[in-house]
Amino acid sequence: MSDLLERLRGRGWRLTAQRRVVAEVLDGDHVHYTADEVHAKATERLPEISRATVYNTLGELVSLGEIIEVSTDGRAKRYDPNAHHAHQHLVCSRCGTIRDVHPAGDLLAGLPAEERFGFQVSAVEVTYRGLCPGCSGA
Amino acid sequence: MSDLLERLRGRGWRLTAQRRVVAEVLDGDHVHYTADEVHAKATERLPEISRATVYNTLGELVSLGEIIEVSTDGRAKRYDPNAHHAHQHLVCSRCGTIRDVHPAGDLLAGLPAEERFGFQVSAVEVTYRGLCPGCSGA
DNA sequence: ATCTTGACTTAGACAAAGTCCAATGTAAGG
DNA sequence: CCTTACATTGGACTTTGTCTAAGTCAAGAT
Numbered sequence: 001m002s003d004l005l006e007r008l009r010g011r012g013w014r015l016t017a018q019r020r021v022v023a024e025v026l027d028g029d030h031v032h033y034t035a036d037e038v039h040a041k042a043t044e045r046l047p048e049i050s051r052a053t054v055y056n057t058l059g060e061l062v063s064l065g066e067i068i069e070v071s072t073d074g075r076a077k078r079y080d081p082n083a084h085h086a087h088q089h090l091v092c093s094r095c096g097t098i099r100d101v102h103p104a105g106d107l108l109a110g111l112p113a114e115e116r117f118g119f120q121v122s123a124v125e126v127t128y129r130g131l132c133p134g135c136s137g138a
Numbered sequence: 139m140s141d142l143l144e145r146l147r148g149r150g151w152r153l154t155a156q157r158r159v160v161a162e163v164l165d166g167d168h169v170h171y172t173a174d175e176v177h178a179k180a181t182e183r184l185p186e187i188s189r190a191t192v193y194n195t196l197g198e199l200v201s202l203g204e205i206i207e208v209s210t211d212g213r214a215k216r217y218d219p220n221a222h223h224a225h226q227h228l229v230c231s232r233c234g235t236i237r238d239v240h241p242a243g244d245l246l247a248g249l250p251a252e253e254r255f256g257f258q259v260s261a262v263e264v265t266y267r268g269l270c271p272g273c274s275g276a
Numbered sequence: 277a278t279c280t281t282g283a284c285t286t287a288g289a290c291a292a293a294g295t296c297c298a299a300t301g302t303a304a305g306g
Numbered sequence: 307c308c309t310t311a312c313a314t315t316g317g318a319c320t321t322t323g324t325c326t327a328a329g330t331c332a333a334g335a336t
Contacts, residue, residue, distance in 0.1 A: 014313065115239045
């Protein structure tokens with residue numbers, strides 16, 4: 001994701017300080033932040049950045065296919081910078097932490113034709129749920 | 139789900155007019171309503187029912203395992219009355235319609251031990267996405 | 277049948293997450 | 307360095323959901 005900014009500029013993206021900071025936050029750790037967490041991290045480097053801009057920028061990155069929006073429960077959406085590798089998610093039922101996982105086999109194949117009701121099925125999302133080591137211990 | 143009320147009373151549930159109405163709404167059509175939609179339908183039969191009670195009752199029915207909470211996007215949660223048959227969801231990417239589907243095989247088995255990162259994995263949710271017959275035709 | 281009591285309901289305040297808008301600022305091509 | 311179209315800002319607003327204090331009522335006890 002390091003050449004992300006160049007790639008986006010090639011697509012006519014106007015490069016601003018705010019957008020750079022948001023992209024850097026996502027590029028840093030490999031965690032799935034909420035919009036508010038992204039805003040908090042971005043504020044450390046660019047104190048005057050507004051919440052609206054963070055939301056705008058995240059929305060654009062999603063439309064451009066650079067990050068993935070994950071809404072695992074009724075809480076805040078999280079943003080997954082790992083958009084270029086197919087993967088699924090493992091979510092802690094208590095604290096909401098998300099890990100990327102890679103299940104075996106062809107997930108689409110699990111749905112027989114007679115269960116497709118005429119849909120053109122094009123994608124599968126799988127969410128595994130359970131307690132993470134930290135939460136199950138306590 | 140017709141004997142739902144009896145079953146719950148057997149478990150010490152106090153049977154009130156409000157709870158009966160909420161249960162009847164869910165029992166009626168086989169649709170996945172949002173909490174607000176349930177409230178609207180309930181209000182038709184019992185005008186003075188409050189939002190808080192609808193939320194409370196839905197929450198109780200979820201804890202009791204009688205209905206399932208589904209959040210397919212970042213929007214409002216939906217409630218699925220079909221809790222006694224394990225099933226997954228097929229969602230139309232354009233119009234948002236949800237169908238219940240029954241994939242083949244053991245879905246939990248798809249996640250190898252080395253991909254579990256110490257989690258106690260207890261559930262899987264699968265969402266298939268695609269275009270429904272109506273939307274793909276256009 | 278009526279009483280009692282603790283569980284249930286209510287309205288409205290509150291909170292979290294996100295969207296929208298008009299005014300202002302600025303990146304980048306000319 | 308000018309221009310201008312695009313980006314940013316702060317704050318109001320919306321949606322979805324939670325909480326609380328006070329009033330109400332279902333159901334077992336008498």
